[in-house]
Amino acid sequence: MKNIFIKNITLIDGTKANILIAKGKFQSITKVDDSNEILNDIPNVKLIDGNGKAIIPAFYNAHTHAAMTLLRSYSEDKILQKWLSDVWKKEATLTETDIYNGTRLAIVEMIRSGSVFFADMYWHHSAIIKAAKDMGVRVNAGITFMDSLDKKTQNTNMEFIKNYIPDDMINISVAPHAVYTCNKNLYKECYKVAENRNFMLQTHLCETEQEVNDCLSKYNLTPVEFLDDVGVLNSNTVAAHCVHLTEKDADILAKRGVKVVHNPCSNMKLASGIFPYSLHKKAGTSIILGTDGCASNNSLSMLEEMKFAALLAKVSTNNPVSLPAEEVFQWATMDSAAVFGLKAGKIEEGFLADCLLINLNHVSLVPNNNLIASLVYSAESECIDSVICNGNLLMENRYMEKEEEIIDILKHKTI
Ligand SMILES: [Zn+2]
Known part of the structure; x- marks a missing residue:
């Protein structure tokens, strides 16, 4: 399992943070200024640029x-x-x-x-x-x-x-x-x-x-x-x-x-x-x-x-x-x-690392007056850029590895 470091991402309250995900959990959520210090100590890191994106719970x-x-x-x-x-x-x-x-x-x-x-x-x-x-x-x-x-x-x-x-x-x-x-x-x-x-x-x-x-x-x-x-x-x-x-x-x-x-x-x-x-x-x-x-x-x-x-x-x-x-x-x-007994559903240190990276420049979210209201009332699925579950990237930049194969099996199947 690769560690994930998300740099300069927008939180729901509009502030920005750097987030380290390791061992399936949010290990640290820090002010943007501290990023370099954290990165130096962490081997095997996948870096994600959070600019233009927000992180929300899955x-x-x-x-x-x-x-x-x-x-x-x-x-x-x-x-x-x-x-x-x-x-x-x-x-x-x-x-x-x-x-x-x-x-x-x-x-x-x-x-x-x-x-x-x-x-x-x-x-x-x-x-x-x-x-x-x-x-x-x-x-x-x-x-x-x-x-x-x-x-x-x-x-x-x-x-x-x-x-x-x-x-x-x-x-x-x-x-x-x-x-x-x-x-x-x-x-x-x-x-x-x-x-x-x-x-x-x-x-x-x-x-x-x-x-x-x-x-x-x-x-x-x-x-x-x-x-x-x-x-x-x-x-x-x-x-x-x-x-x-x-x-x-x-x-x-x-x-x-x-x-x-x-x-x-x-x-x-x-x-x-x-x-x-x-x-x-x-x-x-x-x-x-x-x-x-x-x-x-x-x-x-x-x-x-x-x-x-x-x-x-x-x-x-x-x-x-x-x-x-x-x-x-x-x-x-x-x-x-x-x-369902999961310590999850919040972007908080110690919680299971399940989250969505949201493209704040997607047309359904612009302008960003109130992110939660936009997610509920206007968001389309296409604004979800990446999906992380248990610290693993399941979808990155809207790409999922197994999607084509799974659709191929069923696309001609009518019942
Ligand atoms: Zn039912």
Whole structure:
């Protein structure tokens, strides 16, 4: 691993610094005047000229199904039930190799739009983990469970979880899919193994009105009340969507410390509903941000996701002050990193060296009146010049080594 020295780079607050990255972390962030002194002592350094660039934390995509890139634009403008049946039918035909290739394609797109981490939930977790390792990004791979999964695979997955040794690059979680696909006992089993190994538990929750109505008919409880009754809600639970909630539901989520992932594009595209920003804020829920899969977004850009989240919060509350740029930027960076146990998401000494070098001369950022507002409201992915994860350069001057090869494999593949 080569050390990286970034000279004369602009920080978010507009000041300039020299930054040394070594052993996967930010080792020093100093005033520009001290640069020569530091450089003399450091062998094996790659020097990056930071002039005209800003350094910001990378993005942490808190909920996706990466290999769904394979289903991009496959089932469009359909009602939810039809969309789901199209998607599930096609997913049943995907092989482990398809998942590997689809996940790598997703990672190319995520790196190009600034994400160095994704929390995933899909089949063939070994292919997902291998793809993340090969591409040099971080992942939290949700080992997915549903009632319909055969018993043998469920047992194999449970054994895998019991024995898995995680690290800062590759971690796993236990992922019972949703209340409409997993029964009480399966949730309990998932919770038990997650608790024993101190892994997170990921699930979809209250995504659609139908999910809530079906749960009420079946259990006489809302999905949140049902999961609380089962005993799986706590600060290690990550719940995607949380769109259709009662006040009591929001209070339960906040009280239990559940981490809610907002997926605005997917919710809008599938007309699932409007994320109740005010309700969550009032309850004090902890919120982070994800893209969801490509079949319902159809992009994996966290820049887009931040903008849609902010705009949706404003229009749904009829208040332009709702969800300011700084808040949604924090969801996408340090808050999401912290939820998944990473000391990252900030440009600070001792933090994991995950960052983006932003081209301040890109047309979408000029003039630089307020960098965070520009990143949320006007930035295009092309303003991301370079991407560093764990101290390694994954993209430099918009060039990624493996991109062409990965696109070549899939560019003629229609499903
Ligand atoms: Zn999802």
